[in-house]
Amino acid sequence: MRTLDHFHGGIHPAEHKLESSELPSRIAPLPSLLILPLHQHIGAGAKVQVQAGDHVLKGQLLASAQGMVSAAIHAPTSGTVTAVQPHTVPHPSQLPGLCVHIEPDGKDQWIDHAPLEYRAIPKSELLAKLREAGIVGLGGATFPTHVKYSLATDQRIQTLVINGAECEPWITTDDRLMRERAAEIVRGIEVLRHLAEPAETLIGIEDNKPQAIAAMRAACAGSDIEIVTIPTLYPSGGEKQLIKILTGKEVPSGGRPTGIGVACSNVATAYAIHRFVDHGEPLISRQMTVTGNVRTPQNIEVLIGTPLEELVRLAEPLPGATGYILGGPMMGVHIDDLRLPVVKGSNCIIVKSAKLFPPAEPAMPCIRCARCAAACPADLQPQELHWFSKARDFGKTQEYSLFDCIECGACAYVCPSHIPLVQYFRFAKSEIWQRERETQAAEIARERHEFRMERIEREKREKAERLALKEKAATAAKPAAPIAAPVMINPDADPDDTLQMRIDAAMTRAKEQAATAQPRNTENLTPQQQAKVAEIEARRAKFSELASNAGADDESSKKS
């Protein structure tokens, strides 16, 4: 029996897991519409490769990964791309992001795909393939898997931790997945073991999921993967917390687990990897819990891009919905609009009702009881962080390790004054990021400005040197016939040619040129090139519209 470590603090919120964990999971029917945001993972958004009107097959690439930290997006079913345009995405801002909209044709026709003999290819190639398959961490952080397992040559992974803790209340996707697809998960874990070559592999599961533990034990029988039962305590499913429990090692502040020889992935990620290597399927669907104020809370396998509305309908919502939570009640995002699509990072949708989720109690001033500090799994001082965030003293919040806060909400849960502590921490973090961006922009501007000043200086100097040289040459060549003056003077220039006239002439010239200019070399364009041309034309049109609007504004302001 492995001796377990424990992390600081932790809480026991009401679990609410039985509601959805006992029904077998089902597969959602094809939705009427799919909306696929290009930015579903941490890192750079994917680069769109299709355009409106294209017919796509199931599993076809819609957008390719851009840069190292990025992942591709694929068509979840066959159909027609109806638009590539902004749509509200599941993000706390509820702002629109660019999405590919697909109307399914109902045939669900696969593109050619085949299993991958991953042991026969170099690891770098396997990682590149995972990137092209759009595999990201499905535990919630959506960190691209290929980045996590791209290890430096001197990096050794001692422990591979597979996260099956699922500590957040209400959510049961990993539980159901482990019960129903244990063997498949293990196939995926084998791929991760091949990549990381760990000395030991541990699967951490909270003791409130006995069936999942039994199923995983059975699937791992005969292999050296060890299932470790851990006590139920929120947030034991946090990456750093789970690593602490299982290995006793602490991930340093600002560091990555790989830095201390540990790699950590979620069971759902392992399952997605299995789908890819054993069936050749990119990441196009995932399991989600639909629970809360619905008649049949359950787990549903759903295509990425399905509108949440259609997903929730499958669980028969009850009257009296007061809103929705995307994710769990502790760390999820509260939304009001169900037209948002399912993305790779969505693991749960909870329908709120006044009874299940009563409105937050009014807050009172902090009484410095330090209960928050006792509950904080990151061993922070939330009361101090709260104080400094409230006073906008962001330098101090950083001194108190604000960025070690995992926004788990344990502090706010225990706070007797009902202070929305996490909201303060999120506010402070985004203010600090904003400042970071501004400082960077200022730094770039400063460099560019200094470069420009230097350039102007240099040009002046060079000009002076050239002039001096020319003068010298001129004096030397004086006896010879004086040739054309160095400056060309327009022979038919009117002496009273004003600046304005020259400008007008230039404008008409530019207009004529624009009018007579015929597009050249426009035959045999590839669709991509055509799309580019169309894009540029649209941009031009927008500019001229903007300019005419601005002009109109100017005129109206002049009149007034």
Next chain:
Amino acid sequence: MISALWVMVGISLLLGAVLGYSAIKFKVEGNPLVEKIDAVLPQTQCGQCGFPGCKPYAEAIAKGEADINKCPPGGEDGIRKLAELLGVDYKPFGEGAGPKAKAVAFIDEQTCIGCTLCLQACPVDAIAGAAKQMHTIIASECTGCELCVAPCPVDCISMVGLPESIQTWKWPYPVYALAQPQTPTREMPKS
């Protein structure tokens, strides 16, 4: 006694030599305060502070010739940072001045005659183009200083506000209900 004196003199000479040497060796170029002030200014180089760029403004502040509330692009946060750096009180923007929403310049590519006047005005080389060619703003480099707007002879440059995006969105300052303080009634038993 005498030897002790000599030892002290020796030590002081040695330390003096070390100090003198390091003063030459580690000499700080320029005025460190100006550099520090310049570092918190937004580097837009727009001249809205009344000085021909951020560095001159920084120099003026360092000399005590200018107030800290003169830089609109820096916003109130900028004033706060300056106040903190200089150990003076925060001072709100004066009459007529105020923070500005971030914007970038746009050149109407149809109207541009390629005169290069805007190119010469831009302090950060954010405009690409050559004589008699259409000019374009490199939006990611544009600081929104508006210096290119006035020189354009055909008025084809306009400032366009930057919409909030998911990348720049910020969590709002928490707003929530506070419990009403309970006024003790007379009937309450005193404990």
